[in-house]
Amino acid sequence: MKQLSSVAALAALLMLTAGCTTSGMEATGRPGADAEFAKHLVIYNEALASDVIIQDMNTRVTGGLLEVNVVLANLTGSDKKIQYRFSWYDDENFEVEAGAGNWTPLLLNGFAKKSMHALAPNPTVKTYKVNVREL
Secondary structure (H helix, E strand, C coil), X not given: CHHHHHHHHHHHHHHHHHHHCCCCEECCCCCCCCHHHHCCEEECCHHHHCCEEEEEEEXXXXXXXXXXXXXXXXXXXXXXXXXXXXXXXXXXXXXXXXXXXXXXXXXXXXXXXXXXXXXCCCCCCCEEEEEEEEC
16 A cells, blocks of 8 residues: 555656646747747746737847847736746857846736837847746
């Protein structure tokens, strides 16, 4: 009996661990989302991927650096406690200063939109992605 409960506990631990190690998924297939916007969004939770989209985005170059303004929209009536950070890529699509950005907490109320602003870390940056995960 003790061996059976140990096996069950190990199986439960493995299932929980597997659920926490989700890699990011691009939201390019999201119905209703603009494909041009969606390619800039990486969501680290499958359920969240159907609830949050980029509704608008603008970019410009300021002082040689890419400047980005992104509007995230919550498509549901429930509040979403999320974190986001920007990833920056050069003209060959290699990540610049990988993992250097901090995760920023954000409460995205039901059916709300929030604007996020960021400035690229250096002039080699040509594009970006917004990484989103639940808190």
